[in-house]
Amino acid sequence: MPHTDVITDISGHFDMADRPIQARAVNRTILVTGTGIDAGRLEALKARGYDVRQPSPVLTEEQLTHELQGVVAYLHGGEERASRAALESAKATLKVVAFLGVGYETFVDVAAADDLKIVVTSTPGAARDSVATFTVGQIINANLRIFQQYGNRYPDWTSAEELPSELSVRNVGIVGMGVIGSRIAEMLRVAFDANVAYYSRTPKRHLERSLDMKFMELPDLAEWSDILVVMVPGNDTTTSMIDDEVLGRARPGTILINTARPSVVDPVALYASMKADRVHLAVFDGFYGKDSEAAVRLLQDFGSRMFVTGHVASHTRQAMDRMLDQAVMSIENLLGGNADPYAVGAADRIPEP
Numbered sequence: 162m163p164h165t166d167v168i169t170d171i172s173g174h175f176d177m178a179d180r181p182i183q184a185r186a187v188n189r190t191i192l193v194t195g196t197g198i199d200a201g202r203l204e205a206l207k208a209r210g211y212d213v214r215q216p217s218p219v220l221t222e223e224q225l226t227h228e229l230q231g232v233v234a235y236l237h238g239g240e241e242r243a244s245r246a247a248l249e250s251a252k253a254t255l256k257v258v259a260f261l262g263v264g265y266e267t268f269v270d271v272a273a274a275d276d277l278k279i280v281v282t283s284t285p286g287a288a289r290d291s292v293a294t295f296t297v298g299q300i301i302n303a304n305l306r307i308f309q310q311y312g313n314r315y316p317d318w319t320s321a322e323e324l325p326s327e328l329s330v331r332n333v334g335i336v337g338m339g340v341i342g343s344r345i346a347e348m349l350r351v352a353f354d355a356n357v358a359y360y361s362r363t364p365k366r367h368l369e370r371s372l373d374m375k376f377m378e379l380p381d382l383a384e385w386s387d388i389l390v391v392m393v394p395g396n397d398t399t400t401s402m403i404d405d406e407v408l409g410r411a412r413p414g415t416i417l418i419n420t421a422r423p424s425v426v427d428p429v430a431l432y433a434s435m436k437a438d439r440v441h442l443a444v445f446d447g448f449y450g451k452d453s454e455a456a457v458r459l460l461q462d463f464g465s466r467m468f469v470t471g472h473v474a475s476h477t478r479q480a481m482d483r484m485l486d487q488a489v490m491s492i493e494n495l496l497g498g499n500a501d502p503y504a505v506g507a508a509d510r511i512p513e514p
């Protein structure tokens with residue numbers, strides 16, 4: 162089956178019969194948000210008689226609320242927050258929110274969806290390689306300081322001390338050893354022979370053995386790492402997980418790579434550690450909102466040591482296509498009256514009216 166190569170055996174979970182979906186809702190509009198969406202991959206929904214609504218890719222909460230009116234399923238591929246208020250406004254028709262990716266907590270109020278009997282799904286594994294590769298790319302760029310070398314000029318290093326080091330002598334600490342964290346660890350161990358250690362709520366003994374890496378408590382990991390990589394979900398338990406206690410232990414010159422959600426790193430603690438040059442470079446994919454004063458100051462005062470991309474790690478053609486196919490299957494599945502294995506909230510099927 163194409164586009165599902167990183168997902169193990171999903172075939173048994175889906176009713177793939179080519180039959181019209183028995184939608185319980187009378188409404189037939191599906192809202193699709195986000196950029197890089199291959200319209201062809203939405204054809205399956207259109208072929209089943211659904212209208213696909215694709216508004217401009219960046220939506221305010223007010224615009225989202227407007228766009229959600231009369232919608233039965235919402236394929237969330239953008240940066241908007243599906244808040245309680247927005248979901249509430251659409252509760253008369255909305256049955257499914259299919260999130261494109263795994264970090265749904267930041268973008269969908271799942272507790273509200275549960276209360277409103279809206280099923281939320283995600284796309285585990287589909288962007289694993291893209292996000293891991295992007296993260297390793299950022300590690301390589303920061304570690305070799307490639308960003309300083311653009312411009313076709315011979316470097317003006319004055320001593321050997323200034324030269325960057327190979328990854329094979331660097332300690333890379335990974336915070337979070339889930340599907341993506343473990344892929345990053347594998348790439349770093351197998352391709353670069355880096356020293357890798359990790360922190361995870363649940364130690365992963367089998368990976369310690371197969372990848373020859375060790376578990377450390379978080380502050381110890383910060384102290385050990387030359388490069389500290391954050392790859393945990395963004396939720397209530399991980400907010401500001403990388404705080405003063407952790408960054409206070411970071412060794413001078415640390416490279417911090419956060420390709421998870423910005424909320425996992427406390428911006429005030431990061432500011433203090435960048436000021437003290439314990440964190441020398443900070444890499445983020447997606448950044449704090451403009452209302453975060455500490456975040457504004459980070460960019461103002463340490464702009465040349467901050468590398469921020471706009472939440473693009475999963476944006477390869479292949480990952481986007483896999484995520485889309487998976488989300489479309491979840492929508493078909495749920496609107497067809499079936500349970501969906503990728504449901505993340507309280508219910509895995511649309512409740513009976």
Ligand SMILES: O=C(O)C(=O)CO
Binds near residue numbers: 262264265288292473
């Ligand atoms: O899968 C997700 O949630 C992502 O944010 C990928 O970048």
